Amino acid sequence: MTSTEDSIDSVLSITVAPENETKQLDRYIASSIMFIVGICGIIANISAIRVVWRFKIFRNCFGYLLILHASTNTVVLCSFVFWAVPITLLDESLARSVLGFKIGQIMMGCYYATFYAQLAKAFNRLFAIANPIMFRRWFSNENVKFILLVVVIFGLIHGTLYFLPGCNFYYNTEYLEWDYDETSCYDVMAIYVDLIVNCSIIGITMFIDSWTLFLIVKYGLLKGKISEEVRFFIQAFATSILYSVSVISDQVLYYLNSDKWYGFMTATFAWEICHTIDGGNLTDYSASDYDYQEEEEFSRSEQYIGVAVIIVIGVCGLTANIAAIIIVCKSKNLWNCFGRLLILHASANTLILCVFVFWAAPITLFNNSLSRSTLDFKIGQVVMVFYYITFYVQLFKAINRFIAIFSPIIYRRLFSRDNITFILLVVVTFGLIHGALYFIPGCNLYYDTQYLGWDYSYTPCYDVMAIYIDLIIGCSIIGLTMLIDTCTLCLIIKNGLFNRKNNRDVKFFIQTFSASILYTVMVISEQVLSYLNSNKWYGFVTATFAWEMCHTIDG
Structure with a gap:
C-alpha cells in the first residue's frame, strides 16, 4: 500500500x-x-x-x-x-x-x-x-x-x-x-x-x-x-x-x-x-459625405489673452523642466538608467515648450503670415519628433519600473550602466521614426494663429495622420504604458511594498505612474474632449492649453 x-x-x-x-x-x-x-x-x-x-x-x-x-x-x-x-x-x-x-x-x-x-x-x-x-x-x-x-x-x-x-x-x-x-x-x-x-x-x-x-x-x-x-x-x-x-x-x-x-x-x-x-x-462615416463643424476664429484682443496664457505656462514649464534636469544630474541616486530617462524626458519637454514660447506666441503677436509657411511646417515636424520621444520615454520608464519591482536581478542586468546609451538610443530612434512621418510631403503640421492651436494641412494625408498616427498609435503607446504601470501597481500591492519605508523603487514608480496618468488625461483631452464643443475657447483649453500644461506639470 x-x-x-x-x-x-x-x-x-x-x-x-x-x-x-x-x-x-x-x-x-x-x-x-x-x-x-x-x-x-x-x-x-x-x-x-x-x-x-x-x-x-x-x-x-x-x-x-x-x-x-x-x-x-x-x-x-x-x-x-x-x-x-x-x-x-x-x-x-x-x-x-x-x-x-x-x-x-x-x-x-x-x-x-x-x-x-x-x-x-x-x-x-x-x-x-x-x-x-x-x-x-x-x-x-x-x-x-x-x-x-x-x-x-x-x-x-x-x-x-x-x-x-x-x-x-x-x-x-x-x-x-x-x-x-x-x-x-x-x-x-x-x-x-x-x-x-x-x-x-x-x-x-x-x-x-x-x-x-x-x-x-x-x-x-x-x-x-x-x-x-x-x-x-x-x-x-x-x-x-x-x-x-x-x-x-x-x-x-x-x-x-x-x-x-x-x-x-x-x-x-x-x-x-x-x-x-x-x-x-x-466610425463608418467619411469626410466626403458630411460637412465639418465650423470653428470660430479669435479676434485680435482674444489672441493677446491666448498668447499671454501660452507664455506664462510655457515659462513656468521651462523653469520646472530645467530645474528637474539640474536636480536629477546632481542626485547620486539617479545616476542610473531611470535617471537618464528622466533627463531625456525633461529635455524633450523643454524643447516642446520652447516652441510654444519662442515661436507660437511671437508669430501670433507680430507676424501671422509666418503661419503655414515652410518654416512653420518644419518647426511643427520637429515638435512632433520630441512630442513622441516623451511618449516613448514614458513607455520605457514604465518598463523600467515594472522589471525593477518584478525581478531586481533581471533589472540590474537589463538596465545596467553599460546598457544606458543603447536604451536611450532606442527611445530616440523610435521618436525619430514616428516623427519622420510628418516630413512626408503634404503631411504638414503647423501652428494656426487664427485658432491658437496646432493643426494639419487639409490634404489627403490629413485623415491618415490625424486618425492612424495621432489617435491610434498615440493611444496604443499610452494604453500599453498604463497597462504596464497597472501591472506594476498590482505587484507592489501584492508584495506589500507600500508598507515599507524608504523604498526607492516604489517612489520612482509613483513618479512614473503620475506622469502616465497625466499623459493619459492629455491624450483624452486632445483626442476626445476637444471635439465635443466648437467654442473657440473650449478648443483652446482642451487642445493647446492641455498640451502645454501637460509638459509643464510633468516637469
Whole structure:
C-alpha cells in the first residue's frame, strides 16, 4: 500500500509542474488576446466619438446616442484591458476583492447602458422612417437631454441589481471569464436578469429594426441614392445584429462545450470583440459625405489673452523642466538608467515648450503670415519628433519600473550602466521614426494663429495622420504604458511594498505612474474632449492649453 502511494506521489510530483506551466501559458495567451482586442476597441470607440462629433449632421438625438454608446463601450473595454489583464497576469487574489466586485458592478451598468442605447436608436430610426413629422417632434434637440437621461437611468437601474448583497460579479482568473459568486443570488441574476431581461431587450430591438427594414423596402428607399436616415438605420441595424450574435454566443453557445478555450472564446472574447467591432461600425462615416463643424476664429484682443496664457505656462514649464534636469544630474541616486530617462524626458519637454514660447506666441503677436509657411511646417515636424520621444520615454520608464519591482536581478542586468546609451538610443530612434512621418510631403503640421492651436494641412494625408498616427498609435503607446504601470501597481500591492519605508523603487514608480496618468488625461483631452464643443475657447483649453500644461506639470 505504501509503495503504491509513493508511486502515485512520484507521478503527481512529475505532472503538477507541467500543469501549472500550461495554466500560466494559457493566461499569457488569453491576456494577450484581451489586451490586443481591448486596445483596438478603445481606439475604435474613441475614434467614433471624434468622427460623430466633427460632423454637423450628427448634431441631433441619433448622434448623441452614438456618442453615449461609444462612451459606454469604452468603459467596458477599459475593464478588460486595465483590470482583467493585470490581475490575470500578476495577482489573482484581487479578483474576488471588494475592488474586483465594484469594477464588475460598474461595468455591468455601462454594459446595459449600451443595450438601452441600442434600443433607443432602434426607436429613433423607426420614427424617422415611419413618421418624419412625429420624429422631428419627439426626437428634437430640446428632448435630447431627456432621452439620454432615460437611457442612462435604465442602465443604472439595471446595473444597481449587481450591487445587492451577495450578487457579486467579478472577473474569474481561473476560468478567464466574468462570473457570479456562488450564492443564492446566482440563479436570479444569471437567469432572470442576464438571460430573460437581456434577451428581451435584444428581441424588442431586433423586432423594431425588422419593422423599420420592412418599411424601407416597402417605400423603395434602398433604390437610387440612399438617404441619410436610411444610412443611419443600416448602422443601427448592423449593431443590433452584432449584439444579437454576442448574446447568443454568451447565453447559448457557451453552454454547449466544457472546454476552457471554447468557453473563453464564446463568452469573454465574444463580449469584448462585440464592443470592439461596434466601435468600428460607429466610425463608418467619411469626410466626403458630411460637412465639418465650423470653428470660430479669435479676434485680435482674444489672441493677446491666448498668447499671454501660452507664455506664462510655457515659462513656468521651462523653469520646472530645467530645474528637474539640474536636480536629477546632481542626485547620486539617479545616476542610473531611470535617471537618464528622466533627463531625456525633461529635455524633450523643454524643447516642446520652447516652441510654444519662442515661436507660437511671437508669430501670433507680430507676424501671422509666418503661419503655414515652410518654416512653420518644419518647426511643427520637429515638435512632433520630441512630442513622441516623451511618449516613448514614458513607455520605457514604465518598463523600467515594472522589471525593477518584478525581478531586481533581471533589472540590474537589463538596465545596467553599460546598457544606458543603447536604451536611450532606442527611445530616440523610435521618436525619430514616428516623427519622420510628418516630413512626408503634404503631411504638414503647423501652428494656426487664427485658432491658437496646432493643426494639419487639409490634404489627403490629413485623415491618415490625424486618425492612424495621432489617435491610434498615440493611444496604443499610452494604453500599453498604463497597462504596464497597472501591472506594476498590482505587484507592489501584492508584495506589500507600500508598507515599507524608504523604498526607492516604489517612489520612482509613483513618479512614473503620475506622469502616465497625466499623459493619459492629455491624450483624452486632445483626442476626445476637444471635439465635443466648437467654442473657440473650449478648443483652446482642451487642445493647446492641455498640451502645454501637460509638459509643464510633468516637469
